[in-house]
Amino acid sequence: MPYLKREAPIPEPTDCKILTAALELFVNNGFHNVSVHEIQKQANVSIGSIYKHFGGKEGIAKALYKHILNEMDELVDDVIKEHQSPTKQCEEIIRLLCGYTETHYDIMAFIFHAKHTEFVPDEPLICNTIPFIKIRDIVKAGMKNGEFRKIDSWVAASTIFGGVIRMIQLRLDNMIEEPLPTYFETLIDASLNGVLTNNKTEVDNKITAVS
Amino acid sequence: MPYLKREAPIPEPTDCKILTAALELFVNNGFHNVSVHEIQKQANVSIGSIYKHFGGKEGIAKALYKHILNEMDELVDDVIKEHQSPTKQCEEIIRLLCGYTETHYDIMAFIFHAKHTEFVPDEPLICNTIPFIKIRDIVKAGMKNGEFRKIDSWVAASTIFGGVIRMIQLRLDNMIEEPLPTYFETLIDASLNGVLTNNKTEVDNKITAVS
DNA sequence: GTCTATATCCAGATAGAC
């Protein structure tokens, strides 16, 4: 028996094992379709440990929520530091989100593919968390300094980021086959400049030859 | 006792009472946080009836899902019939969605604010349902006839409709205080033309006088 | 077709040894 113990590789701390297992189960099956017993089994810890560490399933979800949003916040901060113009900052955030969707499926699914109010009711809505507030502030800054048209800031933020978010969700749903970074350039372009050809009159005068 | 029965107004068919009650409870509390007993109580019918009619909670959700998507499909069809150009059709759909968010909160919340795979796993993803496929077809038609720039159709559809969808979700979350139709014009404009001022060089040359 | 009463099951949570 002692041999087995010695054979064990770097013994991942219990906390981490639980969170990792839970995240995977949550995004694959949905919070409510996962039982504490399943988490316990997948994490190779006992039920007791789970309740000691997190107080229950909701506690795990809450911890995950905070942890992941913290990470997001750091990413946003980095972008803000490394780029000055709001336009560039938005671009970088969109690029990051595209990349993360490929490399951190679980995290993105947890953030963009779940209805958090149903299982962490007392946590702030995701759009009211620090990283997302910072993103809205970037948009406002962009309007203030003239890079963006001065329109309602909700509309502006929704337009700029609504496209990526939609793409992320479609990708997570396996509707889109190519990795998101493939679409990055056109996505950025479309999100920032719109889908219509730039000169409207040009379009209107065009012969609409297609049936 | 018989008096009570006579006093009852138009006796809504049981099916309908159940669906209405369930929809409201689902969108307010989330599917998994609602028990059949609650539905039964709110609908003023017996548990037996619910199981006879729908076979259980999932059955209700499935029926709702199909019913609502049918309605959506009819709406989209109307739009397609009444307007020829894809641009106009997109505009109309966005207008409709904005309006519905105010007048049919429950329906919009059920469609845009729930993770259906978690409770109606064998139904098609919402983006694979008929109305949404038709919407993507509109976008493709727009690219074909030159109204829209010829880019990947996922990107195009996401850009055009990602903005409204985001706005709808924010409105449902009570983040946006004004009714959505208020923002309609700017939203359309931004979704179709982008958030950057039309002429880029114009912006670049502008004095960025704001701090 | 509608109801009430009941059965069954399982998830969440705890107790207490180690």
Next chain:
DNA sequence: GTCTATCTGGATATAGAC
């Protein structure tokens, strides 16, 4: 701090009278 065994509540689902 970690584990196993156990309790309890509540949800789904059914049976059978009316």
